[in-house]
Amino acid sequence: MSIFESAGLKLLRLSNPEFAHNVAIKALNLGLVPKPKTSVFENLKTSICGLELDSPVGLAAGFDKNAEAVDPLLKCGFGFIEVGAVTPKGQPGNPKPRLFRLPKDQAVINRFGFNNLGMDIISERLARRSTKGIVGVNLGANKNSDDRIKDYVKVLQCCAPFVDFATVNVSSPNTENLRNLQEKNSLNDLLDEVMTSRENLENKVPVFLKISPDLTLNQIDDISEIALKMQIDAIVATNTTVDHQGLQSDVNNKHGGLSGRPLFSKSTWVLANLSARLDKKVPLIGVGGIASAEDAYVKLLAGASAVQLYTGLVYNGMGLVTKINKGISEMLSKQHKSNLSDIVGSEREKYQ
Template identity: 55%
Template sequence: MTPLERMGLGVLRRMDPEYAHGLSIKALKMGLAPTSGVVTSDRLRTTVAGLTLPNPVGLAAGFDKNAEALAPLARAGFGFIEVGAVTPRPQQGNPKPRLFRLTEDHAAINRFGFNNEGMDVVAERLAERPKDAVIGLNLGANKDSHDRAADFATVLAHCGPYVDFATVNVSSPNTEKLRDLQGKDALGALLAGVIDARAGMARNIPIFLKIAPDLSDAEIGEVSDVAGLSGIDGIIATNTTLDREGLTSALQDQAGGMSGKPLFKRSTRVLAQLARQTDLPLIGVGGIFSAQDAYDKIKAGASAVQFYTAMVYQGVSMAAHLPAELDQLLARDGYDNIEDAVGAERHRWA
């Protein structure tokens, strides 16, 4: 982290978290944030669900909800970028305040509720995206929709021509009853609709399913079974958690989904369980703050990883530093390519 970035983060952390988030997007658009270029090497280059990635470290959905900063993010060092979640119609989301820093825990709690500008606005920005980056879209449903399952297919059909992959997000805890769509029958029907929408597109882009970390063992098994039969291409594990075990911050009882360091073990255990039950590629998310964290998720079964909350505490320069340091860890352990390390220590977690 440069002195300038450290100073900037110090200023942002004195502000309201959501306001600071907005300023960070503006800083990226103005060219005020570090952009080192894509980090890659023979060890880091990989293919996940048909996506050719320069490195396996991506930006998780939620940071650039409205695809406003695609060009600078594409130059920041990430191997891939996921924007959104995006719903068919614009929506304000839940009342403010709805984002909280748990500094003592290196965590955050949010209850945004899919606030975004809607698929029409986001599609226009995606149409102007950098062509040399791997960019995906997190699909959401409107809170007041009469058919939430259909919303996912609607957003995919509208925005899909401009992205490289899409993620079905039924695991946000901040839209009432959304997580009910993770049940076996509801999930099967929803994914069938999304797959049908993809069939009508000119390009057969990969579809991922993002799941919650709060599922029981039986529910993880059901998700694995449905995903394997649905025709989707991979699973992202995991979204934020409702669990508050081990937190020390005075803000720990705020409603919403918790992300950050305390989520690492829980999300990695879910990841390893999935790796044991499915052959689908997995993307590991939750609590990554270092290259070692990313490496541990890869060895637990992830073919790629994503992070977001760590940037609140360590800045966007992580996008370049983390894959570079991961490359060093792979070299230290004698791996010629990241794919050789996937699942190498799954037994530690499953």
């Protein structure tokens, strides 16, 4: 981390977390954040459902909810980024405060509740991007919608011309009952409509499904079965957890989704179990608690073909992306593996 970046991060950590995040996005947009040194590592190039990635390391949804900083983010070393969640109508989200840092745990709790400017403004921004790179949109539903399934379809139809993939997010804990859409019948109905509408699009983007870490093995069985039946292009495992056990920080009154280090093992367990059931028939994207190249490598060994991160960036800055890229590349070379695909899922039993 440069002195400038480390001073900036310290200053931002002293302020209100949501304000600090908004400042960071504005600073990125204005070119005020020093660009991390990025390099392309030949052995990290990979392809996932037809998307050619320079790196398997992506930016998780929620960091750039309104597609404000797509161009600068694409220059930070990510192989792909995901904006949103985007809902049909703009909405303010839950009352503040709704973002809490837990430094002792290297974690964050958020209960934003899909605050965003809505699909019209965000799709216009996506259309204007000028930097090459893989960009996806995280699809959400409005809080007061009387047909949530239609909401996902509307955002897909509106944003598809300007993105490379879309993620059906049924795993945010901050919109009441949204996670119920993960249940077998509801998920089946939802994905049926989304996949049918995708077939009618000119730009038939790959559709990913993002799931929660708070699942039982039976639920993982059901999700795997439906993902195969519906020919989902990839599964993103996982979103934040509502399980706040074992934290060192005081989390009284801080209900919401927990991310960062305490999520690592839980999300990796879901990932490994999905990997065992799907056995590479559906690619997996591992998310949850990645803050180092070693963490990212474990996700690959547990079954991920690519990874995403968010909270690690809050504590380590954007330079972390290059560190992870470099670290994975070196670990692959040390193991005499020329391709990422050689290690994907190779140790999943360890994490099940």
